Amino acid sequence: MRIFVAFLAATLLTALAGTVAQTQFVLAALMAVGAPVGLADRLSMTGADLLGFTPLYAGLIAAGFLVAFTVAGLLRRRVAVPRGLLFAVAGAVCIGVMLYLMREVFFGIPLIAGTRTTAGVLAQIACGALGGAVFAGLSAPRR
């Protein structure tokens, strides 16, 4: 049960943080061509993306984390790496691979517009690492 709650929290955190990040990258690209984006615009679009994009993203992340954290859990016994670091790396790699596969499967089309730049991809990977770290912390066995 503790693991389930930790998994849910990690997935939601990565999905929410990832959404907010991708929206800011999209806004930055619009502003670079002169779009007059104000604070109200930024807030409304971020909110719209949290409603319109996060559910799908969370579903994808959940599927990815299921695989990644299971693998990390199995590796835990063999590798002398701090628990938090191991799951953070698992989360990061999971998101990186997921974004790569999405582009390959969809004929080279970047489905998530906020990941068209290297910085955008790194931001998502960082959110994956954060999710992994949170999972590690919340699912740690109590002493």
Add this chain to the structure above:
Amino acid sequence: MKGSRPMRLIAAPLLGLALWLAALLPLHAFEIEEVAGGFDHPWSLAFLPEGGFLVTERAGNLRRVSASGAVSPPLAGVPPVFAQGQGGLFEIALAPDFADSGTLFLSYAYGDADANGTALMRARLEGDRLDGAETIFRASPKSGAHHFGGRMAFLDDGTLLLTLGDGFAYRENAQTLGDHLGTIVRLAPDGTAPPDNPFADTPGARPEIWSFGHRNVQAVLVDPASGRVWINEHGPRGGDELDIVRPGGNHGWPLVSDGVDYAGARISPWGLERSAELGLVMPVHVWTPSIAPAGMTLYDGAAFPEWRGSLFVAALAGRAVHRLTLDDVRVTGEERLFTELGARIRDVRTGPDGFLYLLTDDSDGRLLRVRPAR
């Protein structure tokens, strides 16, 4: 009328109903017949003055079709094309003086996966081959294999409009004038930029650009009566548009759209209602959910008098042809036709005989004729 009062009360409305039905029945009495088949994703159709057709196949072939439907082998002299994704051979357009000069234009995708774009070739049709072929324009390159535009129309002054696309991953470039992404270009018949183009004197702007802020323009036509230029273009998920284009216009992509990204994220903070405030051109008509519009024709034939003045819009994902009735620049009605085909429709044209001609987008594509029922 003779007869008892109750009979008259029944008979009169019945007679009226019968007359109304009689007037209604022939309204859309048409039949669809196959002219030719077996095309590999046919993209565009041209009518030869002596009868017969020219058909492009996206994979890179140009074929002649006789009036009786005999399909020729591929014509020699067609350029090699980048046939991946949405790329390939696109539009065939006969020059206004084709009957004398034999000059025609082909739009196609040039390049490779890393650097490609839309190009325009001019050539002469000599029997079963193209002679004197030369590429007269290349849009600025991009990577990926999507959003090439590719449709053409001639203005009264002999210049040519060629529609382009934003290359999908470069949507913000539709707002910049330093490259051709997301624009419609106007070219002289030799491929150069006419000096009276709207951005001919703008520093840093490509002089060929005629309008911008487009995503992927899949039809362009000029109304000969009014001179108006009509286009349609694909939105992302939702937000397909019908627009009237004027020189220098900014059609708003990606600043405003009625659609969202395929994964559900917003394109921008704003919807179409902010167009005027942001100095952008509002569409005349929007399709959400998307129909994926393709070729388009303004019907002016004699075969279907009730269809004169209507716009017919081919739909790929929509698997139909949408007939739009117009009142000047307003759409007053819309109906979906030819849904019984169950086919993605790539092109719809008005033939010199006043019949409608369709191309289906399929690996076993067909050229179809729509004629009044006999």
